[in-house]
Amino acid sequence: MTSSAPSRPVPPEAASPAAALSTWLEVTPRAAWIAGSVFAAGYLLTFWDFLRNQAVQAVTQPSDWGHTLLIPAISGYFVWLKRDQLLAEPFRPSWWGIAVFVLGMAIYMLSAFGPPAVQHHNVRGLGAAVALLGGALAIFGLRSFRFLWFPWAYWLVFGQTISERLLSRVTERLQDWSAIGADILMNTFGIDVERVGNVLTIHFSDGTSHPLNVAEACSGMRTLMAFLAIGVAMAALGLSTWWQRAALVIAGIPISLFVNILRVTSLGLLSIIDPNMSAGEFHSMVGLVWLVPAFLLFLGAMWVIRNLVIDEPGTGGAS
Known part of the structure; x- marks a missing residue:
């Protein structure tokens, strides 16, 4: 007569490969902010043409679009107000963010080299905004979307010139x-x-x-x-x-x-x-x-x- 040995509890981090990977990918706020700074520098270089054109339109038409120069600062202030919630837990980078970033790059490239109907300043703005969201999710994780969606949407809607x-x-x-x-x-x-x-x-x-x-x-x-x-x-x-x-x-x-x-x-x-x-x-x-x-x-x-x-x-x- 045989008896089976009692099963040992499985550690939570080993319950699923996804959970283990998520734990392994946890990063400190300091490391996340460093990665975010590097991403911001690369973002400025990648989307410089769109950002420069937007700034030129705001400067040359100040009574109509001058406010777009202030929108990024206001969006940043909204993020600053949520800093305690953002820093409450470790950041878990998300692979979904990379997919969103690729989608944004695809929209931007389509607006630059696609059919004339989509070669439009606002389409470029959409691509740049989606890529920015993807980069944020890739670095700070999906949880950060709860606190970043409003500043991001505010910049997307009000931070660019709307076509005539x-x-x-x-x-x-x-x-x-x-x-x-x-x-x-x-x-x-x-x-x-x-x-x-x-x-x-x-x-x-x-x-x-x-x-x-x-x-x-x-x-x-x-x-x-x-x-x-x-x-x-x-x-x-x-x-x-x-x-x-x-x-x-x-x-x-x-x-x-x-x-x-x-x-x-x-x-x-x-x-x-x-x-x-x-x-x-x-x-x-x-x-x-x-x-x-x-x-x-x-x-x-x-x-x-x-x-x-x-x-x-x-x-x-x-x-």
């Missing part, structure tokens, strides 16, 4: 409303204005007139992206529930419209002093100045949204 073909479908309608609003507002101020489509013609007392093309003078409607970027950042930092954040982001559309009505009106008033003030560099400066009241309007909207519902102590409201 995509943006014009939205801005054309907003330009119409801006022209109507500016027409009403300037007539309220007693200014003799005639509107034909998107063209406002200001008639002066000496019998001369000056046309103000809202489709051109209000190219700042493209700052809709800047207003939305401000709204998303403020919602993420200053509001706690999903509906409050969504409401503030949606509020960016009427705020953008209202500020641009004021912007066109101010250009019309300045053209009375000097018609050249409604064009050129001065026109661009006016667009940047109006970002300040837009920010203040966002602060006011956030205060209203935050105080719409006040949780009583002990009611278990969202925090």
Whole structure:
């Protein structure tokens, strides 16, 4: 009569090859940050052409796309806010990250050498963003995605110039409303204005007139992206529930419209002093100045949204 020897417990790390490999691949935060720095240097070299073109567009069109220069810093700040959660556990590099990185490189190469239909700045931006995400997952592991997805998505959406073909479908309608609003507002101020489509013609007392093309003078409607970027950042930092954040982001559309009505009106008033003030560099400066009241309007909207519902102590409201 034989008896089998009692089975010994299997160590957790030997339960499966995948688990053992995952444990073996654990890296310290210091090693991960060193690897991340090396990857960042290689990333800049690889995608330098896209990054340089994006910077050039932001510098040459500051009133429309200057905000894209700040988006990487804001995304980095979002990552910094999550540093404690990121460092709470050892990093486990993921092979899936390499696959995502290869996908991003494929998209980028397709946009550079593929059919003309995909040779597009925004397609290159998508490829660069996917490659960046893949590199982050490969170094910091899949767990890091919980904390990195929002900064990454914020940079993808707001950190690059949106083509006229995509943006014009939205801005054309907003330009119409801006022209109507500016027409009403300037007539309220007693200014003799005639509107034909998107063209406002200001008639002066000496019998001369000056046309103000809202489709051109209000190219700042493209700052809709800047207003939305401000709204998303403020919602993420200053509001706690999903509906409050969504409401503030949606509020960016009427705020953008209202500020641009004021912007066109101010250009019309300045053209009375000097018609050249409604064009050129001065026109661009006016667009940047109006970002300040837009920010203040966002602060006011956030205060209203935050105080719409006040949780009583002990009611278990969202925090």
